[in-house]
Amino acid sequence: MAWIVFLHPDLGIGGAERLVVDAALALKKKNHNVHFVTTHHDQDHCFIETRDGTLPVTVVGDWLPRNIFGRFYALCTYIRMIYAAIYIVFFSGLKPDIVFCDLVSVCIPFLRIGDFKILFYCHFPDQLLSKPGGTLKSIYRAPLNWLEEITTGQAHKILVNSKFTSGVFASTFKRIVVVPDILHPSMNTxxxxxxxxxxxxxxxxxxxxxxxxxxxxxxxxxxxxxxxxxxxxxxxxxxxxxxxxxxxxxxxxxxxxxxxxxxxxxxxxxxxxxxxxxxxxxxxxxxxxxxxxxxxxxxxxxxxxxxxxxxxxxxxxxxxxxxxxxxxxxxxxxxxxxxxxxxxxxxxxxxxxxxxxxxxxxxxxxxxxxxxxxxxxxxxxxxxFSFEAFTEQLETVVDSLRNIKLRQD
Structure with a gap:
């Protein structure tokens, strides 16, 4: 049995949120202890398992801005996730064996301060989701894109959601030599x-x-x-x-x-x-x-x-x-x-x-x-794509992570 903390930026309703909720349910089914840490959780806009006590949720950093004058959404999300990562390492008292994070990788270097393994699930490179803009937008995104690639590569295990995303991952993150494993999303039937x-x-x-x-x-x-x-x-x-x-x-x-x-x-x-x-x-x-x-x-x-x-x-x-x-x-x-x-x-x-x-x-x-x-x-x-197949594959990933020896950072 392992302690697994899920770090997710906004635990609302969407495909990414459904995946992490299903992953938590799958691991709980395997008798692991699971806990969510998020920077936002609206009780009126979330999946029921995160509201009815099935999956415990802790909200931190929701007071931090989500944008600055209607701009800089990505930067604000990065800051909020770094804050949440620091909370897990120093103040949560959770002491997880594994932290499962997704969507935002910039928190990974801060999570590595803790003595636990990091699993990163890449739904899609964030830099490709950013809407195109002018010169100023390119200047603003350049360091964020660089950070995304560098920090993604610092995870102990990387998963992607499809063969399609795996190909995009390889062509986008050329500095990362590790080939991510594919874990197709499933559904709780x-x-x-x-x-x-x-x-x-x-x-x-x-x-x-x-x-x-x-x-x-x-x-x-x-x-x-x-x-x-x-x-x-x-x-x-x-x-x-x-x-x-x-x-x-x-x-x-x-x-x-x-x-x-x-x-x-x-x-x-x-x-x-x-x-x-x-x-x-x-x-x-x-x-x-x-x-x-x-x-x-x-x-x-x-x-x-x-x-x-x-x-x-x-x-x-x-x-x-x-x-x-x-x-x-x-x-x-x-x-x-x-x-x-x-x-x-x-x-x-x-x-x-x-x-x-x-x-x-x-x-x-x-x-x-x-x-x-x-x-x-x-x-x-x-x-x-059954929940059973998803559960067994995820359990194999968790077992492999628990058995690796952390190198000294």
Whole structure:
């Protein structure tokens, strides 16, 4: 049994947060002691396991600024994480054997002061997530990018979430000679098995016909998620199917929404306005930060998942849809190319509304194919991306870390 502390910058709702929560649950299942340290944890915007006492959480440094006059978000995040690392080393009293950190690597040199092993999970290089800017932005990012590479290489073990990210990692961090191991994210299937879905008419206010066909999109309200494509695909779909078929088609767009994040607020409004311009308002339901039970219910009631992000690092939502035996239509790039089998569990499309719309039409017009693809996806998820497989692989990583001898820094 080991003591494992998870250090994460903002324990909210998102793919990275779902992964670390699942990792903690997996290790707890293996009888390890787990504890979260984070710089922000909103009780109204987090996964239930971090709220109901299943996973203990300590919040430190939330008083530190998140930005300076609407800028320098990365720098402020670095400072907050360094503060949290210092807390773990000197003031927490936790004395972990292993610290599992992700997203921000600059805290690693400070964690190395403590006598414990450091596991870093790279969802994607942070410097590639930074939005492009002018000369001043480049000057500001240069030392941060250098620090990210140097400090990432100081972890005792590095994991990435997909083959796609592994390739990006190698091409981005040329100074790091260690090849990271791949640990695909998984999902805890117990909530899906134990939760009785809410009736669809309690979730969607629209008066849906009994034979309605529901497409579902789940992603944060961020422009990089390319959510506009789902709306444009609906507009193309209208041209591909007869009026009788179109009359029963609906799209639900559910996504993480945080009022503190300006982009969430702005992009939500952009999407609503875009749907209005295309006269699709009556066909689309927008949802902000659906609760776990609503999300599960949507996945169980929908007929097909639409996954629009290009070059997504992995993408947990497609395997959640596959577990509920729903086919997936996704962009033919990034993580979905490792989870979705084109023509077997769904369709991998060019990132155009026309391609997505044509794929959507196939499932509406061929019920047998939809069910066949859904069943194939369920089997694939259980075989390759189950929580059990994730747990065993992570346990192997922890065992290897516990057995290595720390070199003197």
């Amino acid at each position: 117990r909530p899906f098995d134990d939760t009785k879905p809410l009736p669809i008419d309690e979730i969607i206010i629209k008066d849906l016909p009994d034979n309605s066909f529901i497409f579902l999109s789940i992603n944060r309200y961020e422009r990089k998620k390319n959510l506009k494509l789902a709306i444009d695909a609906m507009n193309e779909l209208k041209k591909c199917v007869p009026a009788a078929e179109w009359s029963r088609v609906y799209l639900v767009m559910a996504g993480g929404y945080d009022t503190r994040v300006i982009e969430n607020v702005e992009h939500y409004e952009e999407l609503v306005v875009h749907a209005e311009k295309l006269e699709l308002t009556d066909k689309i339901t927008f949802m902000k930060s659906p609760s776990d039970i609503i999300k599960l219910s949507l996945l169980k009631h929908c007929h097909c998942l639409i996954y629009t992000p290009p070059n997504e690092h992995f993408g947990i939502v497609p395997i959640e849809a596959m577990y509920t035996a729903k086919p997936v239509i996704a962009a033919n790039s990034g993580g979905p190319t490792e989870t979705v089998v084109d023509g077997t569990t769904g369709f991998l499309c060019n990132i155009t509304a026309e391609d997505f719309g044509k794929a959507m039409a196939k499932f509406i017009q061929n019920e047998d194919m939809r069910k066949q693809f859904g069943d194939a996806g369920h089997l694939r998820m259980k075989k390759l």
